[in-house]
Every structure is written in C-alpha cells, then in structure tokens.
Amino acid sequence: MTDDIDEVVARLMAYQAAVGERHALINGWVDDIAMADSLAASARDTLVARHDGVVVGHLRGTVLASSVYGESVWINPEGVSYDNPEILSALYAAAATRWLGAGATRHYVWVPRDDDAIGPWRHLGFAYMHQRGAKYLEDPARVEWPEGYAIRRGSIDDLEVALELDDVLRLAQEEGPSFALGLADTGQRDEWIETLEDPTVTHYLVEHDGHAVAQCATFALPERVGTFDNTVHLSAVSVRPEHRARGVGRAMVTHALETARREGFAIAETNWRVTNHRAGRYWRSFGFEETYLRLHRHVGVG
Ligand SMILES: CC(C)(COP(=O)(O)OP(=O)(O)OC[C@H]1O[C@@H](n2cnc3c(N)ncnc32)[C@H](O)[C@@H]1OP(=O)(O)O)[C@@H](O)C(=O)NCCC(=O)NCCS
Structure with a gap:
C-alpha cells in the first residue's frame, strides 16, 4: 500500500x-x-x-x-x-x-x-440509512417564539432532563417506519455527561412553565473530507410530543443556527435517518440540502 x-x-x-x-x-x-x-x-x-x-x-x-x-x-x-x-x-x-x-x-x-x-x-x-444535509448561514434570521416559551443554555446540571429529552428522540426513532430499535442502554448517560461537560458544545433547552420541553446541541465540525471550514453541526433535536406543531422546534433551531452564524459559522450541517420521513421533510423545509448518504449492509442470511 x-x-x-x-x-x-x-x-x-x-x-x-x-x-x-x-x-x-x-x-x-x-x-x-x-x-x-x-x-x-x-x-x-x-x-x-x-x-x-x-x-x-x-x-x-x-x-x-x-x-x-x-x-x-x-x-x-x-x-x-x-x-x-x-x-x-x-x-x-x-x-x-x-x-x-x-x-x-x-x-x-x-x-x-x-x-x-x-x-x-x-x-x-447496501441500503439507504442516514442522510446528511447542509445549508448556508448567510442572512440574519428572525426568531419567532410561540407564546410562553423561552430558550436558555444548558449545563451539566441539566443532565437528567437532557437524558429525558434524548429518550423522547429515541422513542420517536423507534416508531415505524424507522424502527431504530436497540438504542436504549447504549452508553447514553456517559455520552451526555461528555457532551454537557465539553466546552466546545453548546446545549440549548427550551422551557415552558418552568419545565424543559425541547433541546438541541451544536458544535464545530472537525476538518474532514467533504466538509467546509466553519461548519456547525446541529444534533439531538427533540421536542416533547405535547409541545410539537406550535413552532417550538423552528424557533429553537433558528435561534441555535443564528447564534452560530453570529459566531462566524458559514454552514450548518445535520443528519437524519432516511426512514424518519417527518424529519427529512422538516430539515428540507429549513433549507438543508442533501449532501452525503450513509448506506449500510448487514451481512447474514440473505
Ligand atoms: C421534528 C421535531 C423536532 C419538530 O419539532 P416541532 O416543535 O413540532 O416543530 P415545529 O412546530 O416548528 O414544526 C412542525 C410542524 O408543525 C407546523 N407548525 C408550526 N407551527 C404551527 C402552528 N402554530 N400551528 C400548526 N402547525 C404548526 C410546521 O409547519 C411543521 O410542519 P412540517 O413538519 O410539515 O414542516 C419534533 O417533531 C420532534 O421532536 N420529533 C421527534 C424527534 C425527531 O425526529 N427529531 C429530529 C431527528 S433528526
């Protein structure tokens, strides 16, 4: 070689x-x-x-x-x-x-x-599995909050609620047609401790009536083939089911991306399961365009 x-x-x-x-x-x-x-x-x-x-x-x-x-x-x-x-x-x-x-x-x-x-x-x-999407962060974006919701930065003190909101995401992925089973008990707590203690990660929590109802996280992507410098990664986006379809997700993501834009990021990237059709529609409606696709094969009888 x-x-x-x-x-x-x-x-x-x-x-x-x-x-x-x-x-x-x-x-x-x-x-x-x-x-x-x-x-x-x-x-x-x-x-x-x-x-x-x-x-x-x-x-x-x-x-x-x-x-x-x-x-x-x-x-x-x-x-x-x-x-x-x-x-x-x-x-x-x-x-x-x-x-x-x-x-x-x-x-x-x-x-x-x-x-x-x-x-x-x-x-x-090989079959379709995961989709990466990216968008330019060019123009300032206006954040419109539905009444009664406010956003703040999270910290390690928010570990338990971050885990709860991550479970919301996991349960959504377990539903069909995604059927992403087996994600429970896969080191989620350790990963969240690492995430919340990492100074390069920004964690956001949305609150309503003093309760956290949504979260997401952003961090700078490291240099890698295919990715531009100054790309911010958006992940862990979840809104509790009873607070969905009110514009909470849109306001939270817009706030996170606008903050990143002001910090100097030029591009945002996120990813979703190809089978999570709602998420795919959602990200496209935000202006994310598909870049890389992750394909997978599980070798066995077949
Ligand atoms: C995807 C998700 C984050 C969206 O959060 P949300 O708070 O419901 O998002 P919004 O309210 O901003 O928008 C959701 C829909 O409600 C609609 N909506 C927004 N405000 C509304 C209002 N006031 N009245 C009625 N509908 C409204 C939006 O048009 C949008 O429609 P679309 O999905 O057809 O584009 C949420 O559904 C979720 O947590 N899903 C499970 C986890 C998940 O899949 N995360 C993404 C992983 S990649």
Whole structure:
C-alpha cells in the first residue's frame, strides 16, 4: 500500500473535485499532505486495485467496536475510489472477507447523494440509512417564539432532563417506519455527561412553565473530507410530543443556527435517518440540502 499512496491521493483529489462540482455544499478540496499521512497510518486497512500497473481503485474500511452498532466497518467519503463497478465489487469482496473474519458483519459507507455514487453499492446489497444535509448561514434570521416559551443554555446540571429529552428522540426513532430499535442502554448517560461537560458544545433547552420541553446541541465540525471550514453541526433535536406543531422546534433551531452564524459559522450541517420521513421533510423545509448518504449492509442470511 505504501508505494501506492501518491497515486491514491491524486485519484481522491480528482474525484473529490468532481463531487464538489456537482454539490455546492460538499467541499471539493482535499489536503494532499494530510490525506497521504492518513493513508500511511491506515495502510493495513486499505486495499488497492491495479490494472496494467496503474491504480484503478482503493478501499479503506475501519473496523470499530461500537456500543450502538456492534462490531462494524466504516468507510468514509475518502475511503473508496474505483474506475468501474466491477472493481468496487472485487475490492469489497476481498476487504469484506477480512472484515467478516474479524466478526464485523455490519458495513457502513458514506457516499455523495447522487445516483452514480449510490448505484454500485446498491448492487452490492447496501441500503439507504442516514442522510446528511447542509445549508448556508448567510442572512440574519428572525426568531419567532410561540407564546410562553423561552430558550436558555444548558449545563451539566441539566443532565437528567437532557437524558429525558434524548429518550423522547429515541422513542420517536423507534416508531415505524424507522424502527431504530436497540438504542436504549447504549452508553447514553456517559455520552451526555461528555457532551454537557465539553466546552466546545453548546446545549440549548427550551422551557415552558418552568419545565424543559425541547433541546438541541451544536458544535464545530472537525476538518474532514467533504466538509467546509466553519461548519456547525446541529444534533439531538427533540421536542416533547405535547409541545410539537406550535413552532417550538423552528424557533429553537433558528435561534441555535443564528447564534452560530453570529459566531462566524458559514454552514450548518445535520443528519437524519432516511426512514424518519417527518424529519427529512422538516430539515428540507429549513433549507438543508442533501449532501452525503450513509448506506449500510448487514451481512447474514440473505
Ligand atoms: C421534528 C421535531 C423536532 C419538530 O419539532 P416541532 O416543535 O413540532 O416543530 P415545529 O412546530 O416548528 O414544526 C412542525 C410542524 O408543525 C407546523 N407548525 C408550526 N407551527 C404551527 C402552528 N402554530 N400551528 C400548526 N402547525 C404548526 C410546521 O409547519 C411543521 O410542519 P412540517 O413538519 O410539515 O414542516 C419534533 O417533531 C420532534 O421532536 N420529533 C421527534 C424527534 C425527531 O425526529 N427529531 C429530529 C431527528 S433528526
């Protein structure tokens, strides 16, 4: 692999530039030095395909033990290139044989949301799972609160209510057609302690009659392929069912994004389960445009 790095980096730079041409909200720029370092550090996880001595594809999957997804393999946007779908098929067959040998039966890949990028993975048994969306934070936004609601910053003192509101989100995801089961007891408390104690995360709580009824969180996304600098990530958006459809969610998210805009963020990103149709509609109505799609395959009988 080490000898192939320059060729793989050149391919990735050309590929990402083309993706950036097609998607205004995907960054087409690749830091070639950082990419070469990253490939060198993960050489053992990367397979390269050559034809007549020339690199025609590569595949890098990282095996991770996740409390939510179990033993699984993750392929990031820069983790794959192929000249044609047959090369991807051969690379996947070889790499997945190794992954399965390590007990990793769940495979995840991020691809740009366009048919050419998605199709070859669909033919390998991958299905839609998670959607990333982004929007520009250009103009100042006016926040209109429904009567009786106010927003404040949360802190570690709000741990219990943050967990309750996270359960609201989890229960919504468990409903059909999402059926995101098995999210309970997956380290949620530890994650929220980390989130609320992290000075780089901003946590918002909306209150009504002295009770917290909605929350969300924002933080700066780290540098990564496909993401522009100054991108704020929005997550953990939930509103208690009895307070929905009153404009609470819109006011909370608008407030969080407007605060981020004033702090200098240029783009906001969020993500949702493809099967959470209401969330997808909701984010599109906010102006979020689809960028990357996460596909998954759970290898088993089938
Ligand atoms: C998605 C969610 C955060 C929206 O919160 P909300 O407070 O209901 O949001 P709003 O009230 O701003 O808007 C919801 C709908 O009510 C409508 N609405 C807003 N104010 C209204 C009012 N005064 N009267 C009637 N309808 C109203 C909006 O037009 C919107 O319609 P749409 O979904 O067709 O676009 C909430 O439904 C929720 O917590 N869902 C479960 C968790 C979840 O899926 N989170 C997102 C994960 S990615």
